[in-house]
Amino acid sequence: MNATDNARRAKRLRLSPMLAMSPTIVIVGAVYVGCLLWTLFVSFTDSRSIPDLTWSGFGQWSRLYADYRWRNAFHNMFLFGALYIGGCLLLGYVLAVLIDQRVKGENFFRTVFLCPHALSFIVTGQLWKWYLDPEFGLQRTVRELGWSTFTFDWIADRHLAIYTIVIAGIWQSVGVVMVLMLAGLRSIDEDIWKVTRVDGIPAWRVYLSVVPPMVVPSILTSVALLGTGAVKNYDLVIAMTDGGPGIATDVPSKFVMEYLFERSNIGLAAAGATTMLITTIAVAAPLLLWQAWQRRRIARGAA
Amino acid sequence: MTALTARSAAFPSHAAGPLPWQATPARFGIYLFLALATAFFLLPIYIMTATALKTMPEIRGGSALLWPASPDLAAWAKAWSSACIGLDCTGIHVGFSNSVKIVVPSVLLAVALGAINGYCLSFWRFRGANAVFAIMLFGIFIPYQIFVFPMIGMSAFLGLYGTLPGVVLVHVVFALPIMTLMFRNYFATLPIEIFKAARVDGAGFWRIFWSVMLPMSMPIVVVAVIWQATASWNDYLLGVVFAGREHLPMTAQLNLLVSAEMGAHEYDVDMAATLQTALVPLLIYFVSGRWFARGIAAGAVKG
Numbered sequence: 122m123n124a125t126d127n128a129r130r131a132k133r134l135r136l137s138p139m140l141a142m143s144p145t146i147v148i149v150g151a152v153y154v155g156c157l158l159w160t161l162f163v164s165f166t167d168s169r170s171i172p173d174l175t176w177s178g179f180g181q182w183s184r185l186y187a188d189y190r191w192r193n194a195f196h197n198m199f200l201f202g203a204l205y206i207g208g209c210l211l212l213g214y215v216l217a218v219l220i221d222q223r224v225k226g227e228n229f230f231r232t233v234f235l236c237p238h239a240l241s242f243i244v245t246g247q248l249w250k251w252y253l254d255p256e257f258g259l260q261r262t263v264r265e266l267g268w269s270t271f272t273f274d275w276i277a278d279r280h281l282a283i284y285t286i287v288i289a290g291i292w293q294s295v296g297v298v299m300v301l302m303l304a305g306l307r308s309i310d311e312d313i314w315k316v317t318r319v320d321g322i323p324a325w326r327v328y329l330s331v332v333p334p335m336v337v338p339s340i341l342t343s344v345a346l347l348g349t350g351a352v353k354n355y356d357l358v359i360a361m362t363d364g365g366p367g368i369a370t371d372v373p374s375k376f377v378m379e380y381l382f383e384r385s386n387i388g389l390a391a392a393g394a395t396t397m398l399i400t401t402i403a404v405a406a407p408l409l410l411w412q413a414w415q416r417r418r419i420a421r422g423a424a
Numbered sequence: 425m426t427a428l429t430a431r432s433a434a435f436p437s438h439a440a441g442p443l444p445w446q447a448t449p450a451r452f453g454i455y456l457f458l459a460l461a462t463a464f465f466l467l468p469i470y471i472m473t474a475t476a477l478k479t480m481p482e483i484r485g486g487s488a489l490l491w492p493a494s495p496d497l498a499a500w501a502k503a504w505s506s507a508c509i510g511l512d513c514t515g516i517h518v519g520f521s522n523s524v525k526i527v528v529p530s531v532l533l534a535v536a537l538g539a540i541n542g543y544c545l546s547f548w549r550f551r552g553a554n555a556v557f558a559i560m561l562f563g564i565f566i567p568y569q570i571f572v573f574p575m576i577g578m579s580a581f582l583g584l585y586g587t588l589p590g591v592v593l594v595h596v597v598f599a600l601p602i603m604t605l606m607f608r609n610y611f612a613t614l615p616i617e618i619f620k621a622a623r624v625d626g627a628g629f630w631r632i633f634w635s636v637m638l639p640m641s642m643p644i645v646v647v648a649v650i651w652q653a654t655a656s657w658n659d660y661l662l663g664v665v666f667a668g669r670e671h672l673p674m675t676a677q678l679n680l681l682v683s684a685e686m687g688a689h690e691y692d693v694d695m696a697a698t699l700q701t702a703l704v705p706l707l708i709y710f711v712s713g714r715w716f717a718r719g720i721a722a723g724a725v726k727g
Binding site: 153154156235240247252258292349381 | 575630660717
């Protein structure tokens with residue numbers, strides 16, 4: 122083997138990974154960079170049904186935020202997001218703590234609590250629409266059991282329908298938080314429990330104030346997953362209420378899709394989509410920053 | 425006895441409080457809460473199943489909680505093969521086979537590309553590899569609404585819009601980040617010495633991938649396949665936008681069937697179709713067991 126052969130071989134080895142990843146690099150460039158920048162730019166144009174790439178400033182943005190329908194959808198996203206994240210974190214933590222008490226049938230409970238997560242949001246939405254139907258579902262069932270004045274018709278009430286979507290969302294997603302929290306709980310240093318027992322601190326106090334700071338990674342991961350899920354939330358609304366009654370449960374994801382495909386105002390839709398992107402960044406940032414900070418701390422510790 | 429020690433080793437010693445068979449009020453409270461939670465998670469699924477097996481008079485006449493007096497498969501058969509979705513009275517089995525045609529190739533492609541990417545990013549870091557990975561990591565969170573419109577243009581340009589290969593490709597594009605992340609994180613746990621030894625033995629880029637890394641990565645392949653199969657089966661938005669009328673996936677057909685505004689609603693057929701759409705991911709969930717939960721941990725973005 123001579124020197125040129127070796128050099129050629131080394132060069133081929135250097136190029137192989139780039140060649141192997143070239144489909145991915147093309148996709149990342151065209152979609153994750155290209156399409157994103159395109160939409161960003163179009164939000165500053167007057168594009169109606171056909172994209173028109175002449176700069177026109179913040180016209181679409183001011184139109185968007187003057188639009189009552191958008192403000193309503195935007196508000197719903199935050200209302201849904203706050204309750205969905207809060208509900209999932211709280212219930213997920215409680216379920217994880219209870220399962221962590223050496224209960225019998227741990228596997229059964231874990232399997233049941235995570236089960237809805239296997240279902241799509243379309244199925245979840247159809248399921249809960251039926252379950253909460255005032256005429257046939259839960260309300261009637263409870264009345265037939267003897268509580269004849271029981272009322273639970275939120276899904277048909279324009280002030281309360283959004284909360285039924287929150288409940289269905291929590292039902293579908295809380296299992297994930299339970300899994301993440303349980304992993305966090307089981308990675309806690311055993312000695313903490315010995316110390317607190319010696320000090321005579323009751324277990325519930327420990328779970329309330331000592332444990333949560335120790336499962337911060339699980340909490341941040343959950344918040345990032347649930348928060349970005351709340352921004353993406355589309356299928357569940359479509360299946361359960363289709364934005365109704367009226368526009369009571371409209372959300373930005375649905376608003377954007379409508380303006381892209383039915384109401385043909387691409388510029389306005391792009392401004393809405395960009396708002397969704399900014400919200401996503403704000404929600405995922407804490408996790409990514411915290412991870413970067415941890416990596417730096419570990420690197421410094423190792424040095 | 426050994427089983428008992430192994431079991432207690434898997435649990436933190438803090439749980440060594442009162443043992444399960446000692447009926448203290450606290451234990452009782454724990455099981456009560458877990459039982460209520462079980463009811464919360466299973467009741468909607470139970471009611472869906474019961475409704476699917478009833479006849480319409482039975483649905484109107486009796487409590488939703490009651491199991492059908494004589495389970496009736498007529499609605500089940502109608503939902504599958506003759507219910508009207510729009511103008512086509514062919515049932516939801518068309519959507520089922522469309523979904524299979526979309527899910528199988530997109531899982532194969534996405535997992536293969538994810539494995540190659542993870543391998544490159546773990547062992548063959550080239551210039552710019554980190555940037556590509558950072559964009560993908562970020563891409564996991566971004567709502568589809570940012571991308572769909574320009575992507576329609578791109579897929580139309582390639583002649584793929586509204587075709588099966590087109591919708592498969594779109595699924596692969598959006599699965600790439602999470603698949604890559606899973607494989608990268610997995611390969612990062614393998615000792616680098618394995619890779620170095622293979623290099624010393626003169627194995628090239630693809631040889632190391634095929635003969636060394638891939639055989640060692642079967643656990644993550646299983647996790648990735650389960651994850652991607654469930655995710656693409658449960659997709660709605662991409663199917664509606666990119667599949668075209670002929671290839672609508674099952675979730676989209678289900679939503680059209682149940683949310684149709686015309687005609688009298690046959691709730692038994694609606695729920696049978698919902699159950700049929702839920703069946704594939706439920707089957708994956710119950711057969712795969714712990715692997716499904718592992719996917720959540722593996723997909724829980726670790727940079």
